[in-house]
Amino acid sequence: xxxxxxxxxxxxxxxxxxxxxxxxxxxxxxYTSVKDESIAVRNGCGMFDVSHMGEFLVEGPxxxxxxxxxxxxxxxxxxxxKAVYSPLCRENGTVIDDLIAYKLGAEKVLICVxxxxxxxxxxxxxxxxxxxDITLEDxxxxxxxxxxxxxxxEEALKKIGLxxxxxxxxxxVSPDNFDGTEVLLxxxxxxxxxxxxxxxxxxxxxxxxxxxxxxxxxxxxxxxxDVLRLExxxxxYGHELNDDLTPLDANLKWTVKLDxxxxxxxxxxxxxxxxxxxAKLSLEKGIPREGYSVLNNEGSxxxxxxxxxxxxxxxxxxxxxxxxxxxxxxxxxxSIEIRNKVFPATYHTxxxxxxxxx
Amino acid sequence: xxxxxxxxxxxxxxxxxxxxxxxxATIGITDFAQSALGDIVFVELPEVGxxxxxxxxxxxxxxxxxxxxxxxxxxxxxxxxxxxLEGAPELLNTDPYKNWIVKIKVxxxxxxxxxxxxxxxxxxxxxxx
Numbered sequence: 001x002x003x004x005x006x007x008x009x010x011x012x013x014x015x016x017x018x019x020x021x022x023x024x025x026x027x028x029x030x031y032t033s034v035k036d037e038s039i040a041v042r043n044g045c046g047m048f049d050v051s052h053m054g055e056f057l058v059e060g061p062x063x064x065x066x067x068x069x070x071x072x073x074x075x076x077x078x079x080x081x082k083a084v085y086s087p088l089c090r091e092n093g094t095v096i097d098d099l100i101a102y103k104l105g106a107e108k109v110l111i112c113v114x115x116x117x118x119x120x121x122x123x124x125x126x127x128x129x130x131x132x133d134i135t136l137e138d139x140x141x142x143x144x145x146x147x148x149x150x151x152x153x154e155e156a157l158k159k160i161g162l163x164x165x166x167x168x169x170x171x172x173v174s175p176d177n178f179d180g181t182e183v184l185l186x187x188x189x190x191x192x193x194x195x196x197x198x199x200x201x202x203x204x205x206x207x208x209x210x211x212x213x214x215x216x217x218x219x220x221x222x223x224x225x226d227v228l229r230l231e232x233x234x235x236x237y238g239h240e241l242n243d244d245l246t247p248l249d250a251n252l253k254w255t256v257k258l259d260x261x262x263x264x265x266x267x268x269x270x271x272x273x274x275x276x277x278x279a280k281l282s283l284e285k286g287i288p289r290e291g292y293s294v295l296n297n298e299g300s301x302x303x304x305x306x307x308x309x310x311x312x313x314x315x316x317x318x319x320x321x322x323x324x325x326x327x328x329x330x331x332x333x334x335s336i337e338i339r340n341k342v343f344p345a346t347y348h349t350x351x352x353x354x355x356x357x358x
Numbered sequence: 359x360x361x362x363x364x365x366x367x368x369x370x371x372x373x374x375x376x377x378x379x380x381x382x383a384t385i386g387i388t389d390f391a392q393s394a395l396g397d398i399v400f401v402e403l404p405e406v407g408x409x410x411x412x413x414x415x416x417x418x419x420x421x422x423x424x425x426x427x428x429x430x431x432x433x434x435x436x437x438x439x440x441x442x443l444e445g446a447p448e449l450l451n452t453d454p455y456k457n458w459i460v461k462i463k464v465x466x467x468x469x470x471x472x473x474x475x476x477x478x479x480x481x482x483x484x485x486x487x
Contacts, residue, residue: 035422223396223423286400287420289425309423310397317400339418
């Protein structure tokens with residue numbers, strides 16, 4: 001298979017990054033060490049090339065109304081310049097993708113979607129536009145994206161001349177100017193830390209990356225991004241979410257606003273009984289991995305791990321697991337089977353790590 | 359890329375090193391292996407007194423991203439396992455040649471001939487990069 005490349009591909013190779021296939025792209029997995037890169041984001045500032053992600057622009061008098069109709073979360077009542085995280089569901093309630101929609105103006109919305117789902121999302125969204133006074137444009141190939149993440153992000157962006165008109169709240173957006181070109185700053189990310197995602201035209205992205213290197217922002221690969229998002233329990237499409245699950249299976253009830261008058265999937269999500277519930281589990285010994293079985297205290301399989309890793313912040317194994325609601329152990333007694341051995345797990349009610357975002 | 363391949367050791371294609379002293383073989387993973395794995399965060403050691411068989415899995419090393427079996431370079435009985443690695447698996451990154459994994463009593467000396475010389479191993483590393 002021919003892998004796609006982001007504009008920064010050569011730069012990653014020059015920096016000695018370990019590259020691997022991700023969502024059809026040849027992406028940097030790590031530069032020096034997953035551990036060091038994770039720590040850089042938790043304690044300082046790191047950056048990720050996430051240009052592989054997709055961007056759709058919705059414009060027109062009914063742009064807000066349309067986006068509100070296709071997503072399950074409340075987009076219509078979000079304030080100006082706000083960002084809204086939401087699943088994108090079919091009529092039967094299953095999840096096509098999860099996305100962030102940015103309210104850029106009265107008639108303008110940017111939707112950022114997962115790289116692996118760009119075509120599926122585009123086909124779906126563009127098939128639902130009838131009756132709405134909007135235009136839809138796929139800007140994925142023209143837009144590059146760097147996520148600058150960590151408590152030092154604001155300072156780093158200021159050092160390279162961004163944020164000169166002041167900062168703005170978490171989960172909102174602001175246009176800015178970099179090197180004579182308009183860019184979009186979104187105070188969002190996938191690490192749980194304060195940070196910004198900079199949407200930038202392809203021809204300026206290398207300059208932006210190099211300027212951020214000059215102010216000592218640590219280049220980070222997707223492996224550390226996965227550790228960071230799992231520590232704060234953010235779902236990843238293809239793992240905690242997929243074509244067969246509804247948001248209710250993945251503890252995303254908070255993103256399904258059944259009091260909205262209408263949206264795609266509403267009827268099903270009102271009536272459906274979810275099959276699964278997501279459990280947050282950690283191990284004192286051993287590392288839980290995707291696909292491993294979750295057992296109750298009688299040794300029966302009650303679920304499976306959807307994402308698992310070694311938490312750099314906690315120094316132990318952590319995971320998310322889909323557990324059948326019908327078999328949910330009220331005593332919270334979970335175990336994980338690793339290579340035919342059973343390890344008792346600790347059940348967590350809160351994310352493993354509390355990110356520092358404001 | 360250059361690899362640290364000490365001259366006094368023998369190697370396997372699976373990136374283990376062995377130090378032969380009499381009928382005792384000390385076994386670990388190579389610098390190439392630790393570098394390819396990245397941050398090592400878990401090591402599963404075999405039981406002392408158990409037997410291991412050449413080219414079969416005797417333990418596991420896990421980095422943040424991956425799970426890899428350790429393959430026995432030789433057949434033998436496990437004399438010692440380096441328990442220090444259970445609490446500090448990152449020692450395999452720090453110094454993979456000082457921080458051995460197991461010591462075994464070699465039971466089939468004919469197998470020693472199958473081990474790779476440092477130069478053959480170095481060539482093997484260069485061929486897979």
